[in-house]
Amino acid sequence: DTEVTQTPKHLVMGMTNKKSLKCEQHMGHRAMYWYKQKAKKPPELMFVYSYEKLSINESVPSRFSPECPNSSLLNLHLHALQPEDSALYLCASSQALGTGPGNYGYTFGSGTRLTVV
Amino acid sequence: AQSVTQLGSHVSVSEGALVLLRCNYSSSVPPYLFWYVQYPNQGLQLLLKYTTGATLVKGINGFEAEFKKSETSFHLTKPSAHMSDAAEYFCAVKMKTSYDKVIFGPGTSLSVIP
Numbered sequence: 001d002t003e004v005t006q007t008p009k010h011l012v013m014g015m016t017n018k019k020s021l022k023c024e025q026h027m028g029h030r031a032m033y034w035y036k037q038k039a040k041k042p043p044e045l046m047f048v049y050s051y052e053k054l055s056i057n058e059s060v061p062s063r064f065s066p067e068c069p070n071s072s073l074l075n076l077h078l079h080a081l082q083p084e085d086s087a088l089y090l091c092a093s094s095q096a097l098g099t100g101p102g103n104y105g106y107t108f109g110s111g112t113r114l115t116v117v
Numbered sequence: 118a119q120s121v122t123q124l125g126s127h128v129s130v131s132e133g134a135l136v137l138l139r140c141n142y143s144s145s146v147p148p149y150l151f152w153y154v155q156y157p158n159q160g161l162q163l164l165l166k167y168t169t170g171a172t173l174v175k176g177i178n179g180f181e182a183e184f185k186k187s188e189t190s191f192h193l194t195k196p197s198a199h200m201s202d203a204a205e206y207f208c209a210v211k212m213k214t215s216y217d218k219v220i221f222g223p224g225t226s227l228s229v230i231p
Contacts, residue, residue, distance in 0.1 A: 004160070042207055042221035043161065056218065090160050105151055106219070108160035 004109035006091050012115045015081060021112045023074040023091030031055075031097045032074040033106065034066060035090040043090055049074060050097045081116045088113050119144050121210050121222035129228040136180075136195040138225050140208030143189065148210040150191040151219070152182055155205040164206075167191060178202070203229045 004025045013019050023032065031050050035043035048056035049068040063085075065077040074091055092106040124139040142148060149168050153161040165176025172184040182193045191208060208222040 006160075040224075042224055045218060048218075092161075105163040105166050106161070108153075108162065110158075110160045113158075 004091055004093055004107050006089075006109035006112050008112060009110065010113050010115075012117060013078065013081065014117055015083070017081075018077070018079045020078065021076040021089055021091075021114075023076075023109055024072055025093045025107070026072055027093065027107065028071075029093035029095055029107070030071060031094045031104075032068065033092040033094075034074070034076050035092065037088040037090055037111070039087075047076075048097070055097065078114075081114075083116050086114055086116045119148070119210060119212055119220055121208055121220055123206075123208055123222040123225045125225055126223065127226045127228070129230060130198045131230050132200055133197050136193070136198045136202065136227065138193040138206050138208075138227065140182075140191045140193065140222060141189055142191065142208075142210045144210070144212065146213065147184070147186055147189075148212045150182075150184060151209040151211070152176065152180070152191075152193050153207045153209060153221075154178075155207065155224075157204075161207065164193070198227075198229045200229050200231065203227055 007022045033048050034046040037043045045058050046060045047066045052068045063080050067075040088111045090111045091109045094104040094106050120143045122141050151166045152164040155161045164180050165174045167174045167184045175181045180195045184191050205224050205226050207224045209219050211219045
């Protein structure tokens with residue numbers, strides 16, 4: 001299994017709703033990431049998890065709350081979002097964090113397209 | 118600060134023609150370098166990467182890229198474009214001293230004309 005699976009593919013939510021995005025991989029990767037991508041823009045890093053622990057938080061507003069329950073699963077909990085949070089949310093994984101010569105590329109999921117109304 | 122530039126936000130080529138997508142980075146220390154492709158309504162897919170060793174790197178779908186330290190470049194090429202190559206292409210870098218932050222370039226949209 002060489003895939004990162006994201007659900008749902010599309011999500012429309014109101015500004016008072018609470019919803020969650022889910023990401024799953026079974027490649028044995030120990031680093032997982034959340035990215036946000038606006039139309040015609042490159043992905044922007046939000047969070048990095050390494051061995052189920054939060055490693056990097058790129059000053060993301062608290063209305064986004066990540067969770068890594070186990071080595072295969074990554075969630076992004078959403079609450080009280082704003083219309084400007086509408087974007088494609090991408091999950092990615094890599095074998096591990098690190099700066100060694102065997103540096104790893106990422107495997108991306110297909111994303112969740114989020115619309116906040 | 119580290120940055121990545123991609124010359125040309127949009128490139129059009131004829132089917133069968135050479136594809137050349139440009140990427141330059143700003144760093145005195147060569148970083149790790151990557152090219153990703155994104156098809157419409159999809160996530161990103163790793164095309165190829167340079168970490169160490171041979172400077173000409175071959176990737177999937179017939180693409181290759183050459184790392185040129187003197188030019189701080191990592192241009193992506195494909196000898197003959199196919200209609201299925203139409204997509205958004207992102208160059209990305211990761212500093213060897215960075216814990217794990219990948220910086221993406223702004224992207225180049227490739228169109229292939231029949």
